[in-house]
Amino acid sequence: xxxxxxxxxxxxxxxxxxxxxxxxxxxxxxxxxxxxxxxxxxxxxxxxxxxxxxxxxxxxxxxxxxxxxxxxxxxxxxxxxxxxxxxxxxxxxxxxxxxxxxxxxxxxxxxxxxxxxxxxxxxxxxxxxxx
Amino acid sequence: xxxxxxxxxxxxxxxxxxxxxxxxxxxxxxxxxxxxxxxxxxxxxxxxxxxxxxxxxxxxxxxxxxxxxxxxxxxxxxxxxxxxxxxxxxxxxxxxxxxxxxxxxxxxxxxxxxxxxxxxxxxxxxxxxxx
Amino acid sequence: xxxxxxxxxxxxxxxxxxxxxxxxxxxxxxxxxxxxxxxxxxxxxxxxxxxxxxxxxxxxxxxxxxxxxxxxxxxxxxxxxxxxxxxxxxxxxxxxxxxxxxxxxxxxxxxxxxxxxxxxxxxxxxxxxxx
Amino acid sequence: xxxxxxxxxxxxxxxxxxxxxxxxxxxxxxxxxxxxxxxxxxxxxxxxxxxxxxxxxxxxxxxxxxxxxxxxxxxxxxxxxxxxxxxxxxxxxxxxxxxxxxxxxxxxxxxxxxxxxxxxxxxxxxxxxxx
Amino acid sequence: xxxxxxxxxxxxxxxxxxxxxxxxxxxxxxxxxxxxxxxxxxxxxxxxxxxxxxxxxxxxxxxxxxxxxxxxxxxxxxxxxxxxxxxxxxxxxxxxxxxxxxxxxxxxxxxxxxxxxxxxxxxxxxxxxxx
Amino acid sequence: xxxxxxxxxxxxxxxxxxxxxxxxxxxxxxxxxxxxxxxxxxxxxxxxxxxxxxxxxxxxxxxxxxxxxxxxxxxxxxxxxxxxxxxxxxxxxxxxxxxxxxxxxxxxxxxxxxxxxxxxxxxxxxxxxxx
Numbered sequence: 001x002x003x004x005x006x007x008x009x010x011x012x013x014x015x016x017x018x019x020x021x022x023x024x025x026x027x028x029x030x031x032x033x034x035x036x037x038x039x040x041x042x043x044x045x046x047x048x049x050x051x052x053x054x055x056x057x058x059x060x061x062x063x064x065x066x067x068x069x070x071x072x073x074x075x076x077x078x079x080x081x082x083x084x085x086x087x088x089x090x091x092x093x094x095x096x097x098x099x100x101x102x103x104x105x106x107x108x109x110x111x112x113x114x115x116x117x118x119x120x121x122x123x124x125x126x127x128x129x130x131x
Numbered sequence: 132x133x134x135x136x137x138x139x140x141x142x143x144x145x146x147x148x149x150x151x152x153x154x155x156x157x158x159x160x161x162x163x164x165x166x167x168x169x170x171x172x173x174x175x176x177x178x179x180x181x182x183x184x185x186x187x188x189x190x191x192x193x194x195x196x197x198x199x200x201x202x203x204x205x206x207x208x209x210x211x212x213x214x215x216x217x218x219x220x221x222x223x224x225x226x227x228x229x230x231x232x233x234x235x236x237x238x239x240x241x242x243x244x245x246x247x248x249x250x251x252x253x254x255x256x257x258x259x260x261x262x
Numbered sequence: 263x264x265x266x267x268x269x270x271x272x273x274x275x276x277x278x279x280x281x282x283x284x285x286x287x288x289x290x291x292x293x294x295x296x297x298x299x300x301x302x303x304x305x306x307x308x309x310x311x312x313x314x315x316x317x318x319x320x321x322x323x324x325x326x327x328x329x330x331x332x333x334x335x336x337x338x339x340x341x342x343x344x345x346x347x348x349x350x351x352x353x354x355x356x357x358x359x360x361x362x363x364x365x366x367x368x369x370x371x372x373x374x375x376x377x378x379x380x381x382x383x384x385x386x387x388x389x390x391x392x393x
Numbered sequence: 394x395x396x397x398x399x400x401x402x403x404x405x406x407x408x409x410x411x412x413x414x415x416x417x418x419x420x421x422x423x424x425x426x427x428x429x430x431x432x433x434x435x436x437x438x439x440x441x442x443x444x445x446x447x448x449x450x451x452x453x454x455x456x457x458x459x460x461x462x463x464x465x466x467x468x469x470x471x472x473x474x475x476x477x478x479x480x481x482x483x484x485x486x487x488x489x490x491x492x493x494x495x496x497x498x499x500x501x502x503x504x505x506x507x508x509x510x511x512x513x514x515x516x517x518x519x520x521x522x523x524x
Numbered sequence: 525x526x527x528x529x530x531x532x533x534x535x536x537x538x539x540x541x542x543x544x545x546x547x548x549x550x551x552x553x554x555x556x557x558x559x560x561x562x563x564x565x566x567x568x569x570x571x572x573x574x575x576x577x578x579x580x581x582x583x584x585x586x587x588x589x590x591x592x593x594x595x596x597x598x599x600x601x602x603x604x605x606x607x608x609x610x611x612x613x614x615x616x617x618x619x620x621x622x623x624x625x626x627x628x629x630x631x632x633x634x635x636x637x638x639x640x641x642x643x644x645x646x647x648x649x650x651x652x653x654x655x
Numbered sequence: 656x657x658x659x660x661x662x663x664x665x666x667x668x669x670x671x672x673x674x675x676x677x678x679x680x681x682x683x684x685x686x687x688x689x690x691x692x693x694x695x696x697x698x699x700x701x702x703x704x705x706x707x708x709x710x711x712x713x714x715x716x717x718x719x720x721x722x723x724x725x726x727x728x729x730x731x732x733x734x735x736x737x738x739x740x741x742x743x744x745x746x747x748x749x750x751x752x753x754x755x756x757x758x759x760x761x762x763x764x765x766x767x768x769x770x771x772x773x774x775x776x777x778x779x780x781x782x783x784x785x786x
Contacts, residue, residue, distance in 0.1 A: 027637075027638060027641055028634055028637050028638065030641075030645065031618060031637060031641060031644045031645055032618045032621070032622060032637055034622075034705075035618070035622045035625075035633070035637070038622075038697075038701060038702075039630060039634075042233075042693075042697055042701075043233050043630065046693060046697075047229060047230055047232075047233060047693075048230075050226065050689075052222050052223060052225075052226040053223060053226045053227070053230075057191060057223075058230060060188060060191055060192060060195075061191060061192070061195040061227055061230050061231070062230070062233075062234065064191075064192040064195040064196045064199070065195045065196060065198070065199035065230075065231050065233075065234040065235060066199075066234050066631065067196070068195070068196035068197075068199040068200055069199055069200075069234060069235055069594065069629070069631065070331065070332075070333035070334075070594075070595075071332075071333050071594035071595050071631065071632065071635065072234065072594075072629075072631035072632075072635070074631075074634070074635065074638070075234070075630070075631040075634065091183050092183060092184060092188075094183075094293060094294045094297075095181065095183040095184045096184070096192055097294070098178060098294060098296075098297045098300075099178055099179075099184070099189060099192050099193070099196075100192070100196050101178075101297075101498070102173075102174050102178060102193075102196075102498060102499055103193065103196040103197055103200060103203065103206070103498045103499065103500060104196060104200060104497070104498045105331070105334075105494070105495060105496045105497045105498040105501075106301060106305065106337070106495055106496065107328065107331065107333065107334035107336075107337040107496060108333065108334075108498075109297070110290055110301075110336070110337065111333065111334070111336065113289075113290050113293060113294055113297070114289060114290065114336070117289055117292075117293060120293045121292065121293055158506075158507055158510055159503055159506050159507065161510075161514065162487060162506060162510060162513045162514055163487045163490070163491060163506055165312075165491075166487075166491045166494075166502070166506070169304075169308060169309075169491075170499060170503075173300075173304055173308075174499065177300060177304075178300075181296075197500065200463065200498070200500065201463075201464075201724065201725075201726035201727075202463035202464050202500065202501065202504065202725075202726050203463075203498075203500035203501075203504070205500075205503070205504065205507070206499070206500040206503065225686060225687045225690075228687070229687060229689075229690045229693075232629070232690075233629060233630055234629045234630065234631060235628070235629045236625070236626060236627045236628045236629040236632075236724070236727075237626055237627065237694060237698065237730070238627060238721065238724065238726065238727035238729075238730040239629075239726065239727075240690070241683055241694075241729070241730065242726065242727070242729065244682075244683050244686060244687055244690070245682055245683065245729070248682055248685075248686060251686045252685065252686055304495075305495050309491060309492055309494075309495060310492075312488065314484050314485060314487075314488040315485060315488045315489070315492075319453060319485075320492060322450060322453055322454060322457075323453060323454070323457040323489055323492050323493070324457075324492070324495075324496065326453075326454040326455075326457040326458045326461070327457045327458060327460070327461035327492075327493050327495075327496040327497060328461075328496055329458070330457070330458035330459075330461040330462055331461055331462075331496060331497060332593065332594075332595035332596075333594075333595050334496065337496070353445050354445060354446060354450075356445075356555055356556045356559075357443065357445040357446045358446070358454055359556070360440060360556060360558075360559045360562075361440055361441075361446075361451060361454050361455070361458075362454070362458050363440075363559075363760070364435075364436050364440060364455075364458075364760060364761055365455065365458040365459050365462060365465065365468070365760045365761065365762060366458060366462060366759070366760045367593070367596075367756070367757060367758045367759045367760040367763075368563060368567065368599070368757055368758065369590065369593065369595065369596035369598075369599040369758060370595065370596075370760075371559070372552055372563075372598070372599065373595065373596070373598065375551075375552050375555060375556055375559070376551055376552065376598070379551055379554075379555060382555045383554060383555055420768075420769055420772055421765055421768050421769065423772075423776065424749060424768060424772060424775045424776055425749045425752070425753060425768055427574075427753075428749075428753045428756075428764070428768070431566075431570060431571075431753075432761060432765075435562075435566055435570075436761065439562060439566075440562075443558075459762065462725065462760070462762065463725075463726075464725035464726050464762065464763065464766065465725075465760075465762035465763075465766070467762075467765070467766065467769070468761070468762040468765065566757075567757050571753060571754055571756075571757060572754075574750065576746050576747060576749075576750040577747060577750045577751070577754075581715060581747075582754060584712060584715055584716060584719075585715060585716070585719040585751055585754050585755070586754070586757075586758065588715075588716040588719040588720045588723070589719045589720060589722070589723035589754075589755050589757075589758040589759060590723075590758050591720070592719070592720035592721075592723040592724055593723055593724075593758060593759060596758065599758070615707050616707060616708060616712075618707075619705065619707040619708045620708070620716055622702060623702055623703075623708075623713060623716050623717070623720075624716070624720050625702075626697075626698050626702060626717075627717065627720040627721050627724060627727065627730070628720060628724055
């Protein structure tokens with residue numbers, strides 16, 4: 001296990017994201033194991049672990065950029081799930097997605113809200129366990 | 132002048148952005164005056180002025196989403212110029228653009244860096260006057 | 263209820279679109295009620311209600327732009343459903359989607375046709391009730 | 394000269410567009426002559442010449458779809474220049490570009506307006522000769 | 525049947541692609557028969573049949589461009605299915621999709637891999653019959 | 656200098672691309688030196704150096720994906736300049752760009768041809784020195 005990979009897993013742990021952990025040994029990993037490793041090494045090990053931005057800012061940026069692209073629903077869900085682990089509230093996620101309408105149009109914003117509907121309905125669900 | 136427009140100008144003032152002020156009576160305003168007004172009213176008066184996110188977060192989101200789209204160089208420059216007014220340092224802008232490479236590819240990130248090259252070269256220029 | 267909202271609902275009524283009416287109190291409205299209101303106020307109240315273009319032209323533009331974006335299937339369906347209310351025939355919708363292939367490629371056009379397949383199969387279904 | 398090519402040139406003539414005529418023997422034609430021919434044959438000869446939509450509708454669709462894509466400034470200019478030949482007024486072109494902001498965001502609309510600024514400044518220039 | 529159509533079917537046969545054959549008389553053909561014909565005539569009859577590139581190169585290009593666009597899952601599947609008929613191995617398809625991450629970002633590459641997951645799981649399935 | 660960086664430079668050398676070499680110490684490197692290094696390490700050191708695809712195939716994929724995105728003119732030029740070093744002829748580059756029209760529309764293909772016009776005019780220029 002490379003240092004970059006270890007650093008990537010450290011970041012993933014701080015994001016407390018089961019989806020991310022699951023990703024390492026799932027679908028993509030099955031057909032493209034080197035690529036799954038590279039995502040952890042490069043995205044999380046190389047970029048996310050840099051200190052110039054805190055993880056809260058990085059997750060806001062991820063949510064904004066993914067919603068803006070219009071075709072990244074699954075990745076958007078992963079980062080919306082991580083949001084609460086770094087102190088981003090649901091109301092803030094909704095606000096980010098609304099702002100994206102300015103830059104990428106209403107369909108991108110509306111589809112992003114729909115893609116994450118279940119993750120954003122219960123006001124408390126992102127900051128504590130949902131019963 | 133509508134309340135929404137006034138609220139929009141208030142936000143623009145906090146962003147201390149001459150480009151933005153210029154925009155109100157320039158190019159676009161000349162051929163589409165109602166649209167220039169709507170941008171101020173809707174983008175800044177309706178959305179930016181909401182309290183769920185502070186302006187620092189909103190400008191990070193703007194920079195991320197605009198860079199991610201790949202075709203919004205002029206708008207990206209406006210928001211990179213506003214960044215320092217809300218406490219975002221140049222090194223942070225660079226870091227946001229680097230992170231966008233993950234979601235929209237290297238060309239989008241490289242072109243965003245090139246589009247804002249002059250705004251990002253001098254390390255101090257965004258946080259205090261450049262001589 | 264603001265004047266802008268009322269004007270937006272007036273337009274929605276002319277589009278005789280249940281989907282649109284439904285939208286006001288549904289999915290998005292549940293997690294982002296202010297955004298659902300803004301869509302009605304801004305999209306329909308501010309822009310669609312302007313007299314420079316008739317609603318038939320506006321719906322053609324909506325269908326063309328949504329299909330061109332490649333990621334707006336749900337919104338495309340809403341506007342294809344409204345098309346008949348403003349005198350656009352099914353054959354014309356198909357023709358618009360075919361033309362979009364020129365600007366955004368065949369996949370965007372083919373996926374738009376597939377997204378609206380059920381709305382476009384019966385020749386009469388858009389201009390009178392389908393039994 | 395194929396029938397499809399001749400039909401394409403007929404359409405181009407109705408659009409009274411020097412840019413289009415110029416295109417046939419210019420830049421692209423020099424390095425990709427077969428492609429320049431295919432554009433005339435397929436875009437104008439096969440699609441535009443179909444009777445299901447009149448040329449006025451087709452040009453509205455072209456302007457909407459090209460502005461929506463965000464990266465088609467040169468092609469947008471060609472079609473904005475053709476607009477007056479098929480009875481579309483400048484104020485209508487501006488209105489189409491404003492509406493595109495809904496679907497593709499403000500930057501796409503603002504850049505489209507800027508790309509065509511000189512074509513849209515004089516109120517009369519599209520409907521009669523500019524002195 | 526035009527010469528262009530016949531040439532298009534010849535290419536389709538070399539791609540040994542049932543999906544493609546199916547496409548001719550299916551969904552899209554039902555609501556837009558002229559468009560289904562044009563796809564065969566223009567895409568396969570006019571472009572693919574040109575000798576400047578062999579079909580193996582053309583399918584690599586198709587897979588790269590479709591994955592890069594981020595919204596062409598169904599078309600990507602058609603071309604990944606054709607890949608083996610022109611000598612492209614599964615490992616090469618995976619490698620193309622990985623490389624696309626550089627130009628269009630990780631989500632486009634990850635979604636392309638997910639869209640074609642079943643076509644890429646069994647190592648032998650593209651080069652000989654799967655039992 | 657990391658192994659990954661060294662491997663990246665090796666690939667760059669095979670592409671015999673001055674633009675690429677220039678990139679290492681230029682514009683982007685000035686404001687984002689870590690990012691310039693990461694591009695070499697990740698794009699060329701990690702991905703391009705993998706043996707599953709030869710460099711000729713990789714450059715075809717790069718050209719197709721970059722043209723398809725519609726907003727990567729500068730990067731497209733870099734790879735079109737590298738094309739001849741790996742045995743891709745100008746006529747083949749033109750053919751790739753023509754094929755991209757199918758997937759991303761005519762404007763993307765036409766703009767790609769225009770972006771690389773000077774690199775594609777002289778028939779011999781890519782395969783031997785131009786006087």
